[in-house]
Amino acid sequence: MTPSPLRPLLPSRSPLPPGSSAASRGRWISVLLLAALGAGTVRAARRLRAIPVLPVTAPMAGPGAAGVPRAAGWRLLTARGVEPDAATFLAACAHADREGLRVLDLLPGDLPAERALGLLRLVDPAGYRQDRLGEGRGAGFAVLVSESVLARAGVDPAGLCPTPAELLALTRRLKEYASDATGLVIAPALSCGPAAEADGATRAGELRAQGLPPGALAVAQLAGLALLAGAVVRQGRWGAAAAGLYWIQPYLALRLPGTPLHPGDLAAATAARPVRSLRAALRTAAATARTRGTPDAGGAGAANLRDAAGDSATRDGAARAAAYRADLAAGTDRFFEPRRPDCPWCGSRQLSVRVRVPDLLQGKPGRFTLERCGDCGHVFQNPRLSPEGLEFYYRDFYDGRGGEGAATVFGRLGAAYRGRAEMLRPHTGPASWLDVGTGHGHFCNAARAVWPDTRFDGLDMGEGVREAERRGWVETGHQGQFPEFAVKLAGQYEVVSMYHYLEHTRDPFAELDAAAAVLASGGYLTIELPDPRSRMAGLLGPAWLPWFQPQHQHLIPAANLRAALADRGFTVLAEEHGRAHQGNDFFGAVALTATRLAPDPDRPWADPATQGRRALAHAVRAAALPCFAAAAVLDGIRTAVVRRTDGGNAYRILARKDQA
Numbered sequence: 001m002t003p004s005p006l007r008p009l010l011p012s013r014s015p016l017p018p019g020s021s022a023a024s025r026g027r028w029i030s031v032l033l034l035a036a037l038g039a040g041t042v043r044a045a046r047r048l049r050a051i052p053v054l055p056v057t058a059p060m061a062g063p064g065a066a067g068v069p070r071a072a073g074w075r076l077l078t079a080r081g082v083e084p085d086a087a088t089f090l091a092a093c094a095h096a097d098r099e100g101l102r103v104l105d106l107l108p109g110d111l112p113a114e115r116a117l118g119l120l121r122l123v124d125p126a127g128y129r130q131d132r133l134g135e136g137r138g139a140g141f142a143v144l145v146s147e148s149v150l151a152r153a154g155v156d157p158a159g160l161c162p163t164p165a166e167l168l169a170l171t172r173r174l175k176e177y178a179s180d181a182t183g184l185v186i187a188p189a190l191s192c193g194p195a196a197e198a199d200g201a202t203r204a205g206e207l208r209a210q211g212l213p214p215g216a217l218a219v220a221q222l223a224g225l226a227l228l229a230g231a232v233v234r235q236g237r238w239g240a241a242a243a244g245l246y247w248i249q250p251y252l253a254l255r256l257p258g259t260p261l262h263p264g265d266l267a268a269a270t271a272a273r274p275v276r277s278l279r280a281a282l283r284t285a286a287a288t289a290r291t292r293g294t295p296d297a298g299g300a301g302a303a304n305l306r307d308a309a310g311d312s313a314t315r316d317g318a319a320r321a322a323a324y325r326a327d328l329a330a331g332t333d334r335f336f337e338p339r340r341p342d343c344p345w346c347g348s349r350q351l352s353v354r355v356r357v358p359d360l361l362q363g364k365p366g367r368f369t370l371e372r373c374g375d376c377g378h379v380f381q382n383p384r385l386s387p388e389g390l391e392f393y394y395r396d397f398y399d400g401r402g403g404e405g406a407a408t409v410f411g412r413l414g415a416a417y418r419g420r421a422e423m424l425r426p427h428t429g430p431a432s433w434l435d436v437g438t439g440h441g442h443f444c445n446a447a448r449a450v451w452p453d454t455r456f457d458g459l460d461m462g463e464g465v466r467e468a469e470r471r472g473w474v475e476t477g478h479q480g481q482f483p484e485f486a487v488k489l490a491g492q493y494e495v496v497s498m499y500h501y502l503e504h505t506r507d508p509f510a511e512l513d514a515a516a517a518v519l520a521s522g523g524y525l526t527i528e529l530p531d532p533r534s535r536m537a538g539l540l541g542p543a544w545l546p547w548f549q550p551q552h553q554h555l556i557p558a559a560n561l562r563a564a565l566a567d568r569g570f571t572v573l574a575e576e577h578g579r580a581h582q583g584n585d586f587f588g589a590v591a592l593t594a595t596r597l598a599p600d601p602d603r604p605w606a607d608p609a610t611q612g613r614r615a616l617a618h619a620v621r622a623a624a625l626p627c628f629a630a631a632a633v634l635d636g637i638r639t640a641v642v643r644r645t646d647g648g649n650a651y652r653i654l655a656r657k658d659q660a
Helices: 021-049 062-066 086-099 113-122 147-153 164-175 200-209 214-254 266-271 273-291 297-308 317-328 387-394 400-411 414-422 442-447 464-471 508-518 535-543 558-567 585-597 611-645
Strands: 074-078 103-108 142-146 182-187 351-358 367-373 379-381 432-436 455-460 477-479 493-499 519-530 570-576 650-657
Touching (some): 021 214, 074 086, 074 147, 074 164, 086 182, 103 164, 113 214, 113 266, 142 147, 142 164, 147 164, 147 464, 200 214, 200 273, 214 266, 266 273, 351 535, 414 442, 432 442, 432 508, 442 455, 442 464, 455 464, 464 477, 508 519, 508 558, 519 558, 535 585, 558 570, 558 650, 585 611
Parallel strands (some): 103 182, 432 493, 455 477, 493 519
Antiparallel strands (some): 074 142, 351 367, 367 379, 519 650, 570 650
16 A cells, blocks of 8 residues: 555654653653642642631621721731721631731632642641741731731831732741741632732742742743643643643632632633743743842832831842952952961861862852861861951851841751750750850740740840840840850850851850850750761762851861860760751752852852853753752752761760769
């Protein structure tokens, strides 16, 4: 039979032999996509059912006609165009009082479908309130706040008329002042109004206001849509099933029997979801590219709110850049002390270079050397930074320009914080605890879930310890150098903790002496440090995150620390390595390498950014995404292994001060 001339033009139903490895891999990808989408749909529906619902009552006459009435101790903050009725406000106040909440985000009954799904991806309502370090999340339309929280946060609600992006940023901030008293509720009678409409720039601003990277999320969404499209074309029914589930996911997740949430756009969001998702991702990506390096709508709104709260982190960028130019005009030599010829721990002169590395944390100019003692194994920065150098290299890392990023990282360490607190369970039930190097008090806030009756105080050099006191994360915040407080605080605490603090100090021996002084007789000292003998230090070289240059001054082997504690009258009760491991070796290596290849083009200590530098940074970040994914998998495997073998990149020690 003569072949039909049209046959080459017809698409093949199976371009790959059914038994080929490529076809098999593609089929498994489609199955995994289907499973992931199914799990996401079930999770969203389960989370939606877990959100409480305000009772629906008839609109109130009287005060409601002229606006929402005042209730003692409460203020309802709404986005522009949102007009709540009095009944909803009073029902929300009653719900918050009954549940012991201080911040309550109200989800409008007609919340758009994609906004609802986005919120349900970020928040598990069942554990939201108990997550003391979790970021504040909401819909961005209305939030009920107690006046006491507003006062502590320094927010004046008078005349406040925020956009949804600004309200989302404010919700994040307010949860910090009500870390275990923040909740969500559906308000069926509340409507989003015109505030629900969002173009690409508005959506990018709202994502930034929540601490999320709009550009990366847009790229991820486009990649997901491309993966689905490829599955449909190549894998037939399995790919079509995955795409179909994605298509109708809004209806399956949100149209639950009896749910009070009725998105006004549910039909359109379901029918045209692929097209709307593609358009939204493209617009968000374009808006992100246009505003790269400039304040976005959401970020500017958040900054205005922070300014109202008196947050010094929102300094003018031009002034910051001018200050850095003045600091660098004379070079960086003055930031270093002379190199010392001997080990600061044991005095040996048997020194060798362990690693030389630039500033991979912020990309500031300078090069740093860590040397290792051949006799005791102590690793230390040599030459070390001068006090002026420490100020320069720490600036804009934990506060100012880098404050939000640092807070995000610390806020995700809840499990590690609880593990540290749990270490004392077999030994004591402390009434008083001083956390040295507390920063903004994240550990103390998380540890309250383990020790609710303990008084937690914090000590730190930075202003963050004052903010921790305002938030209620510590009872008393001491600002300054720890040795300076040794006499004032002598014998006052049952526990002193130094978690990833000692390696930052200039004189670890003086810090240990101060700890011995402020502890009561029989008190406990707990310390966690990077382990310089970790195998990853040699494997990853300069890209090993715990080198953390230029901030880490000393990396102390466990044996050296045990000996120093014994010299000061301590008995070591427990030592943990695997449980102290921080699962970030490979992820951190990718992050440091990406920073080395393409530092932040908008860093104020460098020359003004060019389009070429911006394009390079964007390309490196995009190329690093699969590397980050692979690194996360490797870190998960390594963490599971070291927890069983008691290895890892860190260790913690618990010691008791011997009775006098």
